[in-house]
Amino acid sequence: xxxxxxxxxxxxxxxxxxxxxxxxxxxxxxxxxxxxxxxxxxxxxxxxxxxxxxxxxxxxxxxxxxxxxxxxxxxxxxxxxxxxxxxxxxxxxxxxxxxxxxxxxxxxxxxxxxxxxxxxxxxxxxxxxxxxxxxxxxxxxxxxxxxxxxxxxxxxxxxxxxxxxxxxxxxxxxxxxxxxxxxxxxxxxxxxxxxxxxxxxxxxxxxxxxxxxxxxxxxxxxxxxxxxxxxxx
Numbered sequence: 001x002x003x004x005x006x007x008x009x010x011x012x013x014x015x016x017x018x019x020x021x022x023x024x025x026x027x028x029x030x031x032x033x034x035x036x037x038x039x040x041x042x043x044x045x046x047x048x049x050x051x052x053x054x055x056x057x058x059x060x061x062x063x064x065x066x067x068x069x070x071x072x073x074x075x076x077x078x079x080x081x082x083x084x085x086x087x088x089x090x091x092x093x094x095x096x097x098x099x100x101x102x103x104x105x106x107x108x109x110x111x112x113x114x115x116x117x118x119x120x121x122x123x124x125x126x127x128x129x130x131x132x133x134x135x136x137x138x139x140x141x142x143x144x145x146x147x148x149x150x151x152x153x154x155x156x157x158x159x160x161x162x163x164x165x166x167x168x169x170x171x172x173x174x175x176x177x178x179x180x181x182x183x184x185x186x187x188x189x190x191x192x193x194x195x196x197x198x199x200x201x202x203x204x205x206x207x208x209x210x211x212x213x214x215x216x217x218x219x220x221x222x223x224x225x226x227x228x229x230x231x232x233x
Contacts, residue, residue: 001089001225002061004080005032006054007210008071008096009106009152010118010144012039015070019210022218028225033057035073037148043114047105047154050076055083064089066225071207072106075099075156078163078191085162092224094171094217095207097183098191101158111149118144127174128207136211158191167197169224171217173205199227 003023007015013032023030036053037045054076058065067088069077074096081088099105109116121129121137129137170192172180177200184192192198201220205213 002029002031002063002065003221003225004054004057004061004065004067005030006035006067006069006073006076007032008069008073009116009147010038011070012145014039014143015208015210018214019218019221022215023222026218026222028222029062031057031061035076035151037151038145043148044150045148046150047152047156050151050154051079051083054080058084058087061087066090066092066221068092068094068221069096070094070210071096075103075105079156079158081166082158082160082163085160085166088166090167090169090224090227092169092171092221094209095173097189099156100190101156103156104152105154105156106147106152109152111152114149115146116149116152117146124207131206131212132208140208140211164195166195167199167227168192168195169199169201169227171201171203171209171220173203173209174207177202 005016013034016032020030020032034040036042036049058080065088067077067080074093075098077091078098081091109119118141170180180200183189184198187193203209203213203216209217
């Protein structure tokens with residue numbers, strides 16, 4: 001199966017470089033995206049450009065595709081299910097949640113001089129990054145990409161309720177599956193509260209398992225690709 005990999009804020013396709021070989025060994029065709037304005041040098045890119053790139057990648061896939069979003073890009077993965085519900089076999093959300101219609105794509109940090117730059121590790125101290133060495137943190141920070149404000153301030157649009165028929169797997173890194181389930185059941189994640197199948201799987205990592213647990217993440221994603229809709233918890 002084609003597996004579309006969308007990294008979160010400040011990252012490009014190279015974030016998945018240690019996950020891709022594992023998926024290939026397991027018989028899948030991983031496609032790691034570099035999003036417009038997030039590694040391609042397009043300082044004028046918008047959120048809509050990123051959506052268009054994701055949807056184009058779904059359209060280019062060979063058959064039903066597994067769409068994987070990480071962190072903020074979980075919103076993009078869910079938008080792909082909304083845009084192409086018949087083509088997305090499953091959505092996998094790694095360390096993030098889908099946004100609602102009308103929400104700002106990424107409003108956690110205010111833009112400065114037209115971009116949202118990586119803020120350093122201080123906002124991510126604790127469970128988010130405790131499993132990262134100082135050397136790894138330095139490497140990731142050195143490669144972090146400032147994201148245009150026209151991307152981060154874009155408005156999420158969801159139009160097709162058939163997205164709720166697309167199975168979802170939440171991969172839970174810095175929080176537990178039990179916590180994620182409680183959030184969904186309490187209505188704190190309205191889009192997932194309406195989804196007809198949401199599965200929860202644990203990974204013993206911080207917020208960036210593609211760096212700290214790449215082989216385990218590859219196996220989890222391969223399991224998701226093999227899943228034909230039977231609920232797992």
